Amino acid sequence: MNYIIIIFLVLLSGLFSGLTIGLTGLDKFxxxxxxxxxxxxxxxxxxxxxxxxxxxxxxxxxxxAVNSTLSIFLGSIASGILAGLLATSLIVIFGxxxxxATCSRFALEIGSKTIWIIKIFIxxxxxVCFPMSKILxxxxxxxxxxIWSKKELEEIIKLHEESPExxxxxxxxxxxxxxxxxxxxxxxxxxxxRTVVFALEENSILDENLIKxxxxxxxxxxxxxxxxxxxxxxILLIKDLLGxxxxxxxxxxxxxxxxxxIKENKKxxxxxxxxxxxxxxxxxxxxxxxxxxxxxxxxxxxxxxIGSEIVDETDKVVNLQAEAKKKKQNII
Numbered sequence: 214m215n216y217i218i219i220i221f222l223v224l225l226s227g228l229f230s231g232l233t234i235g236l237t238g239l240d241k242f243x244x245x246x247x248x249x250x251x252x253x254x255x256x257x258x259x260x261x262x263x264x265x266x267x268x269x270x271x272x273x274x275x276x277x278a279v280n281s282t283l284s285i286f287l288g289s290i291a292s293g294i295l296a297g298l299l300a301t302s303l304i305v306i307f308g309x310x311x312x313x314a315t316c317s318r319f320a321l322e323i324g325s326k327t328i329w330i331i332k333i334f335i336x337x338x339x340x341v342c343f344p345m346s347k348i349l350x351x352x353x354x355x356x357x358x359x360i361w362s363k364k365e366l367e368e369i370i371k372l373h374e375e376s377p378e379x380x381x382x383x384x385x386x387x388x389x390x391x392x393x394x395x396x397x398x399x400x401x402x403x404x405x406x407r408t409v410v411f412a413l414e415e416n417s418i419l420d421e422n423l424i425k426x427x428x429x430x431x432x433x434x435x436x437x438x439x440x441x442x443x444x445x446x447x448i449l450l451i452k453d454l455l456g457x458x459x460x461x462x463x464x465x466x467x468x469x470x471x472x473x474x475i476k477e478n479k480k481x482x483x484x485x486x487x488x489x490x491x492x493x494x495x496x497x498x499x500x501x502x503x504x505x506x507x508x509x510x511x512x513x514x515x516x517x518x519i520g521s522e523i524v525d526e527t528d529k530v531v532n533l534q535a536e537a538k539k540k541k542q543n544i545i
Contacts, residue, residue, distance in 0.1 A: 215286055222283040223307050228327060229276035231312030235320030236262055236331075237269055242358040254325035261331055262324075265356055266346035271335050274342060280304055363393050387520030395517045396482035400475055403517050404498045404507035412436040415446050415464040419457060427451065434495050436508065437467040443505045445472065445497050474499060477506050485514050 241262050247255035261268050287300045316323050324331075335342070361369065367390055373379040374386040381389075411430045415437045417423060427435065427449075437447040447467035457466055473496040475484065484496065488511045500506040516523050 219283065219286050219303075222279055222286065223303050226276060226279045226283060226304060226308035227312035228330065229272050229279060230309050231316030232320075232324060232327065232331065233269070233272040233276065234313045235316030236272070236324050237265065238317060239320050239324070240359055241265065241356060254321050257325045257328050258321060261328065261335065264346065266349040266353070267335065267342055268331070270342035270345045270349075271331070271338050274338055275334050280308065283308075363397075367393055388518065391518040391520040395514070396480060398481050398517065399477065400479040400481065400484055400496070400498050400509050401477035401506065403481065403513045404477070404509045405513075406507045407442060407505050410436060410442070410508055412438055412442055412445075413449065413463055415439050415462070415467065417463050419454070419461045419463060419466075420459055424454070427454075434510075436495075436497065437463055438505075443503075445474070445505060448472070448495060472497060476501070481514055481517060484509065485511075488514065 236258065239258065239262055241259060244255045244259040244262060248259060283304065284300050287303070370381065370386055370389050370393075373381040374383060411432055413423075413427075413435055433451045435449040435451070436442075436445055437449050438444055439446040447464075447469040449463055449467045453466050453468075471491065471493070473487065473491055473493045475487070475496050475498055477498050477500050479498075488494070488496070494511045496509045498506045498509055512523055
């Protein structure tokens with residue numbers, strides 16, 4: 214009978230020890246998220262995990278009581294050093310190490326299956342554990358959710374994409390990482406530099422050569438400037454050329470109202486909001502000296518979010534920033 218009781222106490226000690234590490238290691242806010250996604254296991258565990266200090270006091274007090282009782286019974290079948298070694302070995306190996314290692318990996322599964330045992334001990338030890346838990350609640354306050362920085366979230370997403378057990382694929386990883394980082398970037402990071410901007414002077418006359426030049430550019434919106442490119446005066450929409458007679462000056466057909474002009478240090482999240490509010494697709498970027506630095510489009514912002522270039526059949530150059538650097542190098 215003593216041996217049966219010892220085996221039972223060792224198993225009970227292991228259960229208390231493992232659940233102490235496993236259940237208290239579960240974030241109750243994560244359990245709530247899993248509940249919203251329909252996890253029945255999370256719902257079972259959350260019912261007791263939400264009272265974190267009461268659960269902790271019950272498991273620790275139960276573990277101490279079981280280990281103390283186990284030592285007494287081991288002393289009845291052995292004595293001296295042998296009893297000490299036997300008690301230490303059983304408690305450490307089968308009552309601590311193995312249960313802790315197992316429950317730390319499968320906390321939700323084991324916890325959901327043993328929830329009825331925990332409820333019994335919470336009921337039995339409630340008169341002692343409840344006052345202790347309330348004191349801890351008073352001095353320690355409510356549990357706080359785990360809040361990760363953007364960099365930590367990026368590493369989590371990368372880890373999920375690399376894991377064969379995750380359903381996050383490479384394209385989703387790019388989009389999520391782009392969405393997390395784009396608000397930290399500025400308009401100057403995505404703009405088409407002025408050296409490769411295709412723009413036309415407002416006094417240019419529409420003729421066959423100019424129409425051919427516009428067609429070859431592949432752009433649907435073309436900046437129009439007055440005398441120098443630093444003085445942007447309008448936007449030429451290619452659709453407005455339909456039905457326009459040869460010999461018409463560009464100044465008379467370009468859009469001059471509500472030009473979106475921003476500074477090069479404008480954050481991309483702010484720029485996206487401006488694009489949406491203004492219903493604009495093209496922004497002219499000026500540097501701190503009020504010189505024209507380049508332009509950015511709504512497409513450029515979207516490309517930064519999804520982490521790849523959007524290329525259509527009319528694009529002549531995929532990366533205009535790389536083209537500008539190449540042009541600069543050739544000049545040097």
